[in-house]
Amino acid sequence: MLQPFDRGFNDVLALFGAGRLAEAEAAAFALAAAHPAAVAAHNILGVIQASGGKSSADTHFQKAIALKPDWDEPYANLGLTLCQRRDFAAAEAPLRTALDLKPTNAAAAVSLGNALRELGARDEAAARYRQALAAGADQAVVHNNLGAVLLDLARASEAAASFRRAVEIHPAMAEAHLNLGRALRHQGHFAESLPSLERAMALNPTSGETAVVLANTLRDLGRTTDAIAVYSRALELKPDDREAGYNLGLALNAAGRHGEGLAAIAASAGIAHLSVTPSGPAPARVDIAAPTGPTFIGAWRMDRPEDCDQLIDFFERRELDHAAGRSARGLDTTVKHSTDLTVLPKDLDKPEFAAVKAHLRHLEACIGDYGVQWPHFGAMLKQVDVGPFTLQRYEPGGHFQHIHAERMSFGFIHRVLAWMTYLNDVEDGGETTFPHYDLTVRPQRGKTLIWPAEWTHVHAGMVVKTGRKYIITGWMHFPHSSGPIAK
DSSP states (O other): OOOOOHHHHHHHHHHHHOOOHHHHHHHHHHHHHHTOHHHHHHHHHHHHHTTTTTTTTHHHHHHHHHHHHEEEEEEEEHHHHHHHHTTTHHHHHHHHHHHHOOTOOHHHHHHHHHHHHHOOOHHHHHHHHHHHHTTTTOOOOHHHHHHHHHTTTTHHHHHHHOOOOHHHHHOOHHHHHHHHHHHHHHOHHHHHHHHHHHHHHHHHTTTTHHHHHHHHHHHHHHHHHHHHHHHHHHHHHHTTTTHHHHHHHHHHHHTTTHHHHHHHHHHHHHHHEEEEEEOOOOOOEEOOTTOOOHOOOOOEEEETTTTHHHHHHHHEEEEEEEEOOOOBBBSOOTTBBOOEEEOOOTTTGGGGGHHHHHHHHHHHHHHHHHHHSSSSHHOSSSSSOSSEEEEEEEEOOOBBEEOOOOOOGGGGGTEEEEEEEOOSSSEEEOEOOOOOOGGEEOHHHHHHEEEEESSGGEEEOOEEEEOOOEEEEEEEESSSSSSSOOO
């Protein structure tokens, strides 16, 4: 025969299981009041309140912990509740305690993995997800979360294996199909990623995020017309998606629809307008004379080379926004091997972008002096535009050693000039070569180059042999009528 507490506890569970939360909470309160030393009553009351989003659940978990400090469940439940409120720092301690008490508590291991990933401790997050799997949590969501953190760690092949296991367990899990497509893209397997992304889109046809990744893949595969259609669909689903708008602009440019393309880029990512008319003193010129004679390559020294340190710090603080370096040929480390961070001109007025905006003012002074050095250019254009640009880091072995120009197809016909500033001195390697002029430029902190985008100025970035190389680089193109002005 059941004891009164057991009958009451079973009644609470039945009400909770039936979704009758208010009645379940009231019954749990009565049970805890009648049995104040019953740890299970306080724990279930916390669970019920947490399911309703009530922060008072914490008090009941703490009461259960005080009554029985060697029981893992209330610690795990408290940690899970804090994770749901996105207080990951506070969640870490109770989740660790739960696992110290019971290493096979799979739910606690998953929650701790989630918290650690959000806190940036990705290696341990992966270990905790593996701990949950070893404890028997062979669930699609755990494999998906493990794959996600492995992808964060640039371990795309391992991530793909985890995502494959997730879709094997749960074939209708759209997120896992999407993530598998992403992992394959990271490895450069664009054709192989397409079925996963199409499946993800079919399972979740209202996902703007999936539509963007699918459209990116179609563009990488050269299916520009299809990509434009899917980007347009993505913007219908998520009108403020800047990635979709920017990439739609790139696809329209590739299709020869430059007016529409630049308008899409201006509306989504922004375009900075730089005056070619000098308005103040120019930065000091740097002599990079080539043995062949004039090169139309301008070079200057930043007035404050120490500002380069701020730009490097800006890059390093945005690790989650880093991406493998790409070229017009796509993702291919034999062509380009770097880590890139894209900057959108629309963000330049944000306080944290102050150093980047200041660098555009330096760039404007350089282009003004470029027009002085080559007056026909200054007479031809009174303004140039700068769209999204990148900061890049090259580790030892990194390079962009494929000989290339910045206007090599109809999609880039709007480009006029390229620009680049070296942000640090490189110990050995990393030079920029211009083979038509027998010119090699050594990377030196604060040195800015501007050169024509044409085939006449093909160039390459040599392998970094020792140390790291940081640059900030982009293009100047013919003026467009809209976009925020970088002043």
